[in-house]
Amino acid sequence: MNKANFEQDLQQQLSAMTREKQPERDLWAGIELALVNNPEQISKDKSKTKVYALVAAVALIGLVSLMSFNSAQTPLKxxxxxxxxxxxxxxxxxxxxxxxxxxxxxxxxxxxxxxxxxxxxxxxxxxxxxxxxxxxxxxxxxxxxxxxxxxxxxxxxxxxxxx
Structure with a gap:
């Protein structure tokens, strides 16, 4: 395939595509329900996220400490x-x-x-x-x-x- 044919085929396929993709069902009702009726769940999710972030930070610090400790104690030869x-x-x-x-x-x-x-x-x-x-x-x-x-x-x- 030469470059001119490739460019033409690409342009034809792009123009044949529809511009918008519609969801199969209405999503706004579920989003609105989650936002309005369940603010406690959002608060719980935020606190869980904070706990996970804290655990990840402690694990990262421990890993870095362990790596530096191991590298500092490499036996001399x-x-x-x-x-x-x-x-x-x-x-x-x-x-x-x-x-x-x-x-x-x-x-x-x-x-x-x-x-x-x-x-x-x-x-x-x-x-x-x-x-x-x-x-x-x-x-x-x-x-x-x-x-x-x-x-x-x-x-x-x-x-x-x-x-």
Whole structure:
């Protein structure tokens, strides 16, 4: 079918259509009856609509909260987890060193031991670059961090001095 024939057929079909569509029965009587005789039902419908709107708003808020809570607690993996562990450890280590800076250490070589643990940390991080999700390496790194923290605490505040 070419464009000219299509346009002609369309125009013929449009002109053949009736302009108004009449309902099969008179609708005004029912509309008037509903408006005049039943204002209580309209009021009830409005209150139901308000309740439904309130329930929908609460459900929407709950859904958004749940989605944001789930996205906020996505577990870290790989290099992100290593970076997070390292940052947390550095903060904890610095806080302890500041806390104990005025207290004398019980041994003189404790900083050498911390340095050895730092070397172990670097070796584990190098291995984690090749296998970022290796749980054994991650636990080993966490263990090294805990050893450093324990060493700093033990050197500066021995258990026998605490009551």
């Amino acid at each position: 790989g290099s992100d987890l290593v970076a997070s562990l390292s940052a947390q450890h550095q903060q904890q280590k610095q806080a302890l060193l500041v806390q104990f800076k005025d207290q004398p250490a019980l041994t003189n070589n404790w900083q050498e031991q911390v340095t050895e643990l730092d070397k172990a940390e670097l070796a584990i991080k190098a291995a984690l670059k090749n296998e970022p999700n290796n749980m054994a390496l991650l636990k080993l790194l966490q263990n090294v961090y805990q050893q450093q923290i324990s060493l700093i605490e033990r050197v500066h505040s021995p258990k026998w001095s605490q009551i």
